[in-house]
Amino acid sequence: MKVKKEGLTLVVGVSKRPADIVVGMSIKLKNIAPCCFKKLKNNCMQEAVAMRGTAQAAFAYALYEAVRDKLAGSGLEIFKTKVSDVDVNVINGMITIIWKTHGTISALRKSMSIAVSCLNPTKLFSKYAENYKLLTGNKASQVEYQPLAEEFAENIRKEILFTAVGKINITMAKVRDIVDFVVEKIPETDLHASALYHAKNRISADEVPTLFPHIVCKGLDAAVLVDYIRNNSNGINVEIANDRVVIYSKTWNTIHKNLKDSKKITNYITKKYSALEEKNELAAIFAYFTLAQGLCNTETIAQIIESGLKTTKLIEAIKKNL
Numbered sequence: 001m002k003v004k005k006e007g008l009t010l011v012v013g014v015s016k017r018p019a020d021i022v023v024g025m026s027i028k029l030k031n032i033a034p035c036c037f038k039k040l041k042n043n044c045m046q047e048a049v050a051m052r053g054t055a056q057a058a059f060a061y062a063l064y065e066a067v068r069d070k071l072a073g074s075g076l077e078i079f080k081t082k083v084s085d086v087d088v089n090v091i092n093g094m095i096t097i098i099w100k101t102h103g104t105i106s107a108l109r110k111s112m113s114i115a116v117s118c119l120n121p122t123k124l125f126s127k128y129a130e131n132y133k134l135l136t137g138n139k140a141s142q143v144e145y146q147p148l149a150e151e152f153a154e155n156i157r158k159e160i161l162f163t164a165v166g167k168i169n170i171t172m173a174k175v176r177d178i179v180d181f182v183v184e185k186i187p188e189t190d191l192h193a194s195a196l197y198h199a200k201n202r203i204s205a206d207e208v209p210t211l212f213p214h215i216v217c218k219g220l221d222a223a224v225l226v227d228y229i230r231n232n233s234n235g236i237n238v239e240i241a242n243d244r245v246v247i248y249s250k251t252w253n254t255i256h257k258n259l260k261d262s263k264k265i266t267n268y269i270t271k272k273y274s275a276l277e278e279k280n281e282l283a284a285i286f287a288y289f290t291l292a293q294g295l296c297n298t299e300t301i302a303q304i305i306e307s308g309l310k311t312t313k314l315i316e317a318i319k320k321n322l
Contacts, residue, residue, distance in 0.1 A: 001172050002306065003179045007158055008186070010112075010179050011298070013165040013305035015284035021103045021166030024291045025067075025115050026096040026298035028155045032056040034241040036135050037090050054135050059148045060095045062127035064088040066118040067097050071111060081114060082107045089294040091240055092218050096297040103168040109178045112162060113185045119156050120187040121149035153189040160186070163301040165288040213252040214244045220304065221317040223295035228268060228318050232259055240295055245321075260322040269315045283309040 001012045033053025040061040071083040078084060086099045097115065101107045128148075129140035162182075217225060222240050229238045229247065233255050237248040249255060258264070276282040287304045290296040296304075 001170070001175050002302070003172070003175045005179045005183050007156070008116075008160045008162070008179060008183045009302075010162045010164065010175055010182075011302040011305055012168070012170060012175055013163070013284045013287050013301075014168060014170065015165070015281055015288065016167055017281060017285055018103075018166040018288050020100050021108065021164050021168050022098060022100050022288055022292040023108065023111060023162065023164045024096050024098045024298040024301060025112070026094045026161045027063075027119070027152070028093055028159065029056060029060050029063075029090075029095045029152065030093045032060050032090050032095070032242070034090065037061060038241070039135060040131055041088070055132060055144050055148060058128050058131035058135060058140070059121075059124065059145075059152070060090060061088075061131050062124045063095065063118070063152075064097055065127050066124060067115050070114050070118055071099055081111055083111050085292075087294050089240070089297070090242055091222075091297045092243055092299070094297045094299065096294070098291055098294060100292065103166055105168070105170060105174050105178065108164055108168065108170075109181055112178065112182045116160065116182055116186045119152075119160070120189060121152045122189060124149075149189075156186065161298045161302065163287070163291065163298040163305065165284060165291060165301065165305065212246055212248050212250075214241070214246045215321055216244045217321045218243045219296065219300045220313075221321055223290040223300070224314045224317045225321050226295055227290075228265065229259060231272075232264070232268060256322070260319075262319060265318045265322070266315055269311050269318070273311050273314065277309075277311050282311070283307075286314075 003010050031053050033056065036054050036057035037060060040057065068086040070077065071081050072078050072086050082102045083099050084101070086097070088095065088097050090096075099111060101111045125140075125142070125145055128145060132138070132140040215225065222245050225245050226238050226240060229236065229245075236255065239246055273282055273286070276285050283304050286309055287301050290304075291298070291301050
């Protein structure tokens with residue numbers, strides 16, 4: 001089920017198997033330095049460094065903090081919103097904020113409304129400034145913040161993409177009602193035009209050396225690849241960093257030879273997902289799993305829900321990228 005109004009889109013996938021629903025909200029926000037964003041997410045601030053994409057990372061994480069605190073910042077918020085497990089990722093030029101909530105229309109509508117109410121860049125500067133100083137050691141500048149805020153305001157006017165997947169009893173009419181309600185909660189911003197800020201004396205995010213092996217891929221391909229590697233490599237840490245899958249292993253070349261075996265790939269996907277395919281649950285369950293795990297943005301989740309999914313497609317995606 002898909003409904004769009006004034007730049008806000010909601011795609012819903014229904015499955016009776018999960019106990020709740022997982023909701024994702026994606027907004028375009030380009031040029032985020034993945035390493036800086038990861039530092040903020042993991043509270044790893046051993047070394048301050050300024051590079052292209054630092055300001056964008058500070059802004060993106062400030063947005064996540066605002067939404068997280070409103071949805072589940074304390075026991076009181078959780079009691080009111082029925083939301084838990086708020087998380088964030090940056091994939092393919094989009095920031096995606098993810099949470100779980102009760103599988104009811106009222107819980108979905110309320111959590112979406114609260115999330116969009118936080119999309120006001122004029123109220124994010126204090127959080128941004130704190131993040132920026134943690135990353136660079138320097139004081140944040142309004143001059144640098146202004147074009148980021150303007151770009152973000154323009155992006156939310158163009159597109160906010162929501163997906164909700166899991167156990168929920170809902171009709172297309174109710175999806176329309178939710179979208180009609182939530183779109184009215186998007187804050188209006190009054191940002192004056194300013195000249196674009198040009199970063200100087202900064203390391204390009206693309207120039208930062210890659211210390212670990214990686215595979216360039218995105219969307220469904222990246223998600224199923226992470227799923228396969230994690231479950232067939234004795235606990236190697238694997239994650240998606242924007243447009244690539246990063247493997248945190250110094251022995252990847254040896255492991256890779258074993259993982260790329262065609263029969264092994266086919267057997268894994270068949271064993272894990274063929275039963276779901278037979279029950280016509282594969283698309284919904286895989287969408288729920290990858291969104292909850294932060295492996296996809298809502299753009300990819302919407303594609304999975306709308307186009308359906310076959311085990312053959314998952315097998316092909318792994319073989320193609322390994």
